[in-house]
Amino acid sequence: MLWSLFKIVLFVVIVAALTLGAGFLMESTGGIQITAGGTEFTLGPLQSVIAALVAICAVWVFFKLFTLLIATLKFINGDETAISRYFDRNRERKGYQALSEGLMALASGEGRLAMAKATKAERYLHKPELTDLITAQAAEMTGDRKKAEEVYKRLVQNDTTRFVGVRGLMKQKLDAGQTDIALKLAERAFAIKPKHEEVQDTLLKLQANNADWSGARKTLNAKLKHGSLPRDVHKRRDAVLALSEAKGILDEGKTIEAQEAAIAANKSSPDLIPAAAMAARSHIAQGRPKYAVRILKKAWQVQPHPDLAAAFAEIEPNETPDARLKRFRQLTSIKPEHRETKLLLAELNLAAENFPEARRSLGDLAETDADTRVLAIAAAVERGEGASDAVVRGWLARALTAPRGPQWVCDNCNSIQGEWSPVCGNCGGFDTLSWTTPPKSDTVLPAGAEMLPLIVGAIEDKSDEAPEASEGEIIEPDASADTPVEQPEPEKVK
Numbered sequence: 001m002l003w004s005l006f007k008i009v010l011f012v013v014i015v016a017a018l019t020l021g022a023g024f025l026m027e028s029t030g031g032i033q034i035t036a037g038g039t040e041f042t043l044g045p046l047q048s049v050i051a052a053l054v055a056i057c058a059v060w061v062f063f064k065l066f067t068l069l070i071a072t073l074k075f076i077n078g079d080e081t082a083i084s085r086y087f088d089r090n091r092e093r094k095g096y097q098a099l100s101e102g103l104m105a106l107a108s109g110e111g112r113l114a115m116a117k118a119t120k121a122e123r124y125l126h127k128p129e130l131t132d133l134i135t136a137q138a139a140e141m142t143g144d145r146k147k148a149e150e151v152y153k154r155l156v157q158n159d160t161t162r163f164v165g166v167r168g169l170m171k172q173k174l175d176a177g178q179t180d181i182a183l184k185l186a187e188r189a190f191a192i193k194p195k196h197e198e199v200q201d202t203l204l205k206l207q208a209n210n211a212d213w214s215g216a217r218k219t220l221n222a223k224l225k226h227g228s229l230p231r232d233v234h235k236r237r238d239a240v241l242a243l244s245e246a247k248g249i250l251d252e253g254k255t256i257e258a259q260e261a262a263i264a265a266n267k268s269s270p271d272l273i274p275a276a277a278m279a280a281r282s283h284i285a286q287g288r289p290k291y292a293v294r295i296l297k298k299a300w301q302v303q304p305h306p307d308l309a310a311a312f313a314e315i316e317p318n319e320t321p322d323a324r325l326k327r328f329r330q331l332t333s334i335k336p337e338h339r340e341t342k343l344l345l346a347e348l349n350l351a352a353e354n355f356p357e358a359r360r361s362l363g364d365l366a367e368t369d370a371d372t373r374v375l376a377i378a379a380a381v382e383r384g385e386g387a388s389d390a391v392v393r394g395w396l397a398r399a400l401t402a403p404r405g406p407q408w409v410c411d412n413c414n415s416i417q418g419e420w421s422p423v424c425g426n427c428g429g430f431d432t433l434s435w436t437t438p439p440k441s442d443t444v445l446p447a448g449a450e451m452l453p454l455i456v457g458a459i460e461d462k463s464d465e466a467p468e469a470s471e472g473e474i475i476e477p478d479a480s481a482d483t484p485v486e487q488p489e490p491e492k493v494k
Contacts, residue, residue: 095124102134111141129161163192195226208430213245239269244422271302274420277311304340321352355384371405408433
């Protein structure tokens with residue numbers, strides 16, 4: 001500490017002396033006169049500058065020799081590395097400078113320059129744990145995957161850099177699509193650093209994609225334990241994994257175990273619709289319909305869904321339509337204004353052939369929130385009330401080009417899935433499917449799609465035309481000819 005302070009003070013003194021000397025030389029005309037031992041020396045301005053430079057060099061050599069002398073004294077006193085440290089100091093300075101330049105080149109995207117600087121730094125420092133990482137990342141940047149893999153394998157052999165090497169190899173295998181090897185590397189990286197959030201997420205995703213639900217639940221518990229996952233999110237995702245595990249057990253033919261696992265998944269997250277439906281069916285299979293009703297009512301209160309209604313119908317599969325309509329009031333009375341409740345009531349009334357009540361249940365959905373299901377129900381209501389084929393076909397024609405309505409949509413990639421699954425089949429995202437209306441597509445409909453209702457009506461009109469009279473045959477006028485045929489009003493496709 002004192003030595004460093006002394007060098008700083010000496011540097012300031014030298015700079016001040018040089019400044020004063022330069023000012024003196026500028027003011028003097030005859031140069032500098034020096035008297036030593038009775039002899040007088042006169043130096044011109046140029047000679048004075050040269051003398052000053054020589055003096056600076058002499059001072060620098062003096063301090064170098066002085067520090068070498070100190071290192072020699074330390075070596076004599078028992079410090080065996082004092083002299084080697086003295087000579088290595090300059091090498092270290094050059095090495096760390098090259099290392100710094102390599103990091104800057106890596107940050108600026110100059111991969112080849114970064115590799116060259118890393119090689120230079122290694123030549124001076126002999127610290128591969130520092131330089132190999134720059135080399136590996138620079139090799140990846142330049143597309144030299146083979147070089148990067150070689151360096152990562154060297155990093156794996158060192159205890160201090162083993163995690164970095166395993167993680168680098170894992171990412172390489174992921175990019176190459178070798179998920180089986182990447183999974184093993186992720187497990188190894190997780191064993192080294194179980195608190196590393198990126199490794200946790202990667203391992204969880206790979207386990208879910210490989211249907212290793214038990215391992216994924218352990219990883220999820222580790223995320224909760226180390227504080228990288230909120231408790232409510234953990235409960236939801238653990239329920240998703242438990243449900244997936246139950247489905248796997250069911251596929252293996254272990255019915256009882258699957259039923260218990262589904263019930264446990266529903267307890268973890270009652271708002272998870274697939275878990276509620278599967279747990280309800282498990283209770284039905286075990287002869288406990290009251291438990292199934294309780295589960296489905298609780299899930300319906302969170303979000304009405306067709307799968308919940310289907311499971312509710314399985315409680316009494318052989319009941320009459322009127323009895324089913326009466327029993328379903330347990331569900332439809334929970335959220336009477338919800339869209340799904342209105343559609344469910346309309347379908348139940350259709351099954352009971354109560355068409356006016358089905359129309360009232362449907363309300364104004366055909367005008368305000370029309371989709372394929374709404375328009376199909378509207379067509380069935382029209383058919384049940386005795387409307388003409390042209391009107392019914394007009395509704396069905398509208399249904400052809402109408403939106404499909406709520407579906408299982410991935411929150412990450414907006415892809416539509418036919419049924420719920422824990423992992424998106426398109427992007428591989430875990431627990432990203434939501435029951436919602438897909439975003440509107442900008443796809444242009446086929447030409448003339450907007451005219452489908454009119455076209456269908458026109459075909460119906462032609463079928464109603466009177467046949468031409470053959471020669472000598474008299475056709476009696478139809479009494480209903482004066483009655484105008486009801487034409488469907490053309491609707492703008494939404």
